[in-house]
Amino acid sequence: MLWKGLPMLICATCAVERDQPVPDICPICADERQYVPEDGQQWLTLDELARTGRQTVLEQNEPGLFAVRTEPKVGIGQTAQLVVTPAGSLLWDPVGYVDDSGVESVLDHGSVIAIAASHPHMFGVQVEWSRRLGNVPVLVAEADRQWLGRSGPNVDYWSGTAAIADGLVLHQVGGHFPGSAVVHWAAGSNGKGVLLTGDSVFPNPDRRTVAFMRSYPNRLPLSGAVALRIAAQLEELEFDRIYGNFNNAIHSGAKDVLHRSAQRHAAWTRGDFDHLT
Template structure:
């Protein structure tokens, strides 16, 4: 198994000439070309994983230095077990031990294919836990394994922790709703499905973030409408970027703003 140096998604060997995820219009192959790398090579280079508590019951896990896209994995810890969300493209025994000390892992899931990381490898190190992949995005799986389970619509992990398919960035793009987060007010883990902006008070809706290709206003409004049914006050994106409070209102207002700009309501300002 090798990983793409650009997106850090695992791929069975022999690998293709170019990473299929990176040649898609939502991603890119670097100017200096395609590179594949092994976990052993990363480990020998001193790769580390850092665990930091974001809030009670939510642990952020990031690579140092950055691997691939450089997302932050979120470990949601509940009394019944944990969800490993948006797995990074590196895993080691030290981190596995630290995760299992917090209880069993019930499932591994990614918000969308860019965040698959080394999901099968994580599963194997954690004891063969299920890897949940949205059926609409099965074509992007680079390493097939019996631990992968496909789902659509909504998928309950345990009490108070559920995956919901929103579509948008990818047809299978999903969020994880954690009811106990934010002191019981609810948390959404969104990856790129809805992306907390650097201003921390608005959200973006994009088909491609690096290539600046937006979703339509209608899709932004659809996603916001789907999530309106959930109770949440905080949103975490896939780089630990967040809307710290009143996130449902921010989501609603951001979708309205996105749709208005897409319609041309503000063309007089351009």
Template sequence: MDNDFGAATTIQCATCGVERVGDALPDVCPICADERQFVPPRGQEWTSPERAGANGASLEIVEFEPRVLGIRQHRCPGIGQVPILLQTDAGNVLLEAPNYFDDAVHAEISRLGGVEAIVPSHPHMYGLQSVWSRAFGGAPVFISAADEEWLGVRPENTVIWDGETEILPGVRASQPGGHFPGSNVVHWTAPDGAGVLFAGDTIGPVRDTGWVTFMRSYPNWIPLSAAVVRRIAEHVSRYEFDRLYGNFGGSVLSDASGAVRRSADRYAAWVSGVYDDLT
């Protein structure tokens, strides 16, 4: 790490990858102790980007579509999210933060115009956001007000927001909640004129093409209620979008708004007991 921007002195949870203040570590990571995540059977472990690098951690940029670049994490701490670099005419937005700092990827993003803002969708995705913010001149980090309490490190340029906000011209974020009270989605219109929704963990693409799901906890399979799922679907209906990206590399690449509506109806029916006769 030639220019580590604080990564060399950062401590992070080995399980979720979220950065912490090294001289004030809790006995257990609060994010992992919550029912939406987990502490592994071996117990709490702390690590660092430096240690992760020694163990072969790396990042890789891949193109999902023009101006939408995924950042795949290999052998990194955390749960394996795939952050997205969204390239817009007004500047680049980093959706989620990697759990590792990679000099080569930092150089490549710098070549592509840097980062104007960082938007984590919810606390599981905080990663090394303060490190990445410093790496790009103190890029503001947009934290949902309802989830501010989960910050392990407060980035120097933190923007606390609620409701709906314009991150950059043409890039709007809003908070349907669900997975976390402040869970947010980001909407953008691509150069081909199609709307694109970056849904974080609020709406998760599934293996069956054209369908999505909604969960309080993905690793622990804790569902949401029918009312909350309908609320999420109604919330995102304010946007026109044909494509949807989750935060683990999954996507719905056509009629994504229809997929959300269909999936919400199916989910709500199942958790409401409509199909109990089939069980």
């Protein structure tokens, strides 16, 4: 339900929008994958955020793909990705802030045909982005429906796979959340293919491996079996590059990196390397 006459509020910690009246504690942050700060819950409005001088910044990662971030960051501070195709654009992992100049910058690259997030931590202010971009569909994994904090007529639920445009497809892989998803963009990386992965498959700082975690801030790993399952699910796709949700990337050979990382993760969780500890 949309509460008429009441502004939506944004959790200061995860930057996910929520209809009023809001709960005492953000359910997303109270879950074991996230956290409530020691100084307690705080709810913000877009007007309050705007008064702090925030702005939306777009930078090109490669032809047809633009990183979208908020400066200074809001909440988790993810970097969204704008995938531009001849049929229209996908806004992926939308940030927790939106203003008129940000909307204009996004629309400078063409109309947006869908908004989607890899998982609930990345919902941001997705319904508000939709409203300002012309009420475009917001795609939410059915398996993660319970975490949706703000509803609306443009929210559509999906499972398994969902085609956004030709060569641009959502794939539900689970792991971090049951509905965790990736985007396969076939035209990316000069036609070699790109995966946008959120936290499902997380490019590590070494730029040679990826991680598989239930919680990143609280250091909860997924099992080896789940890591191998995710890798197997993505084996059928062709891709050479991976972008995570902070613009962290594996720039080449990403499919092999994913396979080797899943094997390494499974080996560590089996205890194969306990002699090193």
